[in-house]
Amino acid sequence: MQIIVVSNSPSKRIEYFVEAGRSLQTGVRFMTYEELFNCLPSLRQAVVKLEPWVSCETDFLKYTLFNDEYKTILQRLDETALPDDVHFLNPPHALLQALDKKEAKRILSANDLNVTPMLDTPHSFDELAQALWKENIRESKILAGMLQPIDSFFPEIADIWVEDMQYPEIAEITCMTLFQYLPYAPAKVFEWIADEREFFQTCGFLLAARLLAKGLVLNERAEAEFLDQAQATVLSEAFQPRKAAVLALKKYGMQNKENAKKVNRLIMELKRSEREDMALVYDEIRFDIEYLL
Numbered sequence: 001m002q003i004i005v006v007s008n009s010p011s012k013r014i015e016y017f018v019e020a021g022r023s024l025q026t027g028v029r030f031m032t033y034e035e036l037f038n039c040l041p042s043l044r045q046a047v048v049k050l051e052p053w054v055s056c057e058t059d060f061l062k063y064t065l066f067n068d069e070y071k072t073i074l075q076r077l078d079e080t081a082l083p084d085d086v087h088f089l090n091p092p093h094a095l096l097q098a099l100d101k102k103e104a105k106r107i108l109s110a111n112d113l114n115v116t117p118m119l120d121t122p123h124s125f126d127e128l129a130q131a132l133w134k135e136n137i138r139e140s141k142i143l144a145g146m147l148q149p150i151d152s153f154f155p156e157i158a159d160i161w162v163e164d165m166q167y168p169e170i171a172e173i174t175c176m177t178l179f180q181y182l183p184y185a186p187a188k189v190f191e192w193i194a195d196e197r198e199f200f201q202t203c204g205f206l207l208a209a210r211l212l213a214k215g216l217v218l219n220e221r222a223e224a225e226f227l228d229q230a231q232a233t234v235l236s237e238a239f240q241p242r243k244a245a246v247l248a249l250k251k252y253g254m255q256n257k258e259n260a261k262k263v264n265r266l267i268m269e270l271k272r273s274e275r276e277d278m279a280l281v282y283d284e285i286r287f288d289i290e291y292l293l
Contacts, residue, residue, distance in 0.1 A: 003028045006036050007051035014051055033073050040080060049089040050074070060147070071099060126152045133161060138170070145174040150181055158188060165199045168240050172206055179203070180210040190222065193229045193245075198238050205233065205244035212251040223262075226252070231266055234281055235273070246281055253289035260292035 005017050005028060014030055021028035031039070036048065053070045057063045078092035097103050105115045119135075122128035129148035132140040158179065165171050179185060185207060192204025208216075208226065218226055226248075233245040253263035263285065271282040 002046045003049065004036070004046055005030050005049045005051055006033055007054055008032055009054040011051070011054045017049070033077075037076075037080075040082070040086070043086050044083060045085045047087055047089055050077070050092065050095060067099070071096060074099075125149050133164070138167070141170050142173050142177075145177040148178055150178070150183075153178070153182065155184055155188065158182065162192065162200055162203050163197075165203070168202060168243075171199060171203045171240075175203060175206040175210055179207050180214070185211060186216060190225060190229075193226070193233070198241050201233060201238070201241035202244045205230070205241065205248040208248040209244070209251045212248065212255060215255070217255075218252075227262065227266060231269075234270060235278075242281075246285060250285055250288045253285065254292070257292045260289040263289055264293055 003021060003026060005014050007014060007030075009032075010030060018028045018030065053066065055063065055066055057066055074092040074096050078096065082088075097107065102118060105118055108115050119131045122131055125147050126149050129144045132144035132147070135141070161174065162171075165174075179188070182188070189204050189208045189211065192200045193208065195201055195204070230245045230249050230252075233241050234249070236242055249263050249266070253260040267282045267285050270278045
């Protein structure tokens with residue numbers, strides 16, 4: 001009896017499977033799906049293990065097409081008559097059921113096994129992102145920010161998302177994947193950093209840091225407001241907003257020599273504070289802008 005492991009390309013998982021067979025003095029050979037189709041009519045005394053297709057694709061739409069092609073291959077295998085002495089270790093119809101998340105959950109539920117809630121079928125990326133954000137799950141919120149289209153993400157929705165944030169990590173990742181690309185992002189910076197709520201302040205300064213690092217130039221009025229708000233936040237007792245404000249000040253100071261001098265004057269005032277933590281803030285900011293002074 002021969003053992004055959006099948007995929008579109010070798011992988012570490014397949015290598016380990018072959019190595020396990022070798023350690024048991026059992027021959028295991030690899031072949032592609034196309035090679036399997038070609039040899040199936042003449043194949044005898046074999047157990048076939050079907051492996052997922054190997055892919056490094058990160059584009060969501062391309063991955064979906066790739067996955068559909070894999071399902072087509074499995075469907076074709078499921079409809080192929082096998083010789084009596086050839087068997088699948090994992091039948092194609094079982095893999096197709098596993099790839100159909102709704103069907104898989106239906107089967108698990110029918111057997112009294114707990115499953116996670118199923119979202120309603122979205123009709124757009126916008127609906128999908130909004131549904132994911134509403135889930136109180138870290139990974140869902142991260143994915144929501146990655147999938148949300150910019151053109152349908154209105155300012156009032158951005159406020160709702162910030163209001164719903166519970167962890168600094170989500171604020172930082174959402175600023176990176178979504179907020180910094182919004183056409184109204186600069187306006188939100190000044191709206192949020194002036195807000196009394198901590199997560200709004202945190203998002204405001206994190207977003208400011210992103211935009212300043214990309215070259216956002218502040219006019220005289222905006223500059224004065226930014227520096228005043230940053231100084232007040234750094235002197236506050238709110239840890240996360242203060243941390244974000246320090247980051248924004250560093251990015252602002254690193255833009256050019258003049259900005260570095262302004263930030264240096266601001267932190268010199270912090271250094272003269274009687275609070276010990278202000279000395280640490282001074283050292284942290286000064287370290288990043290010192291080469292421009």
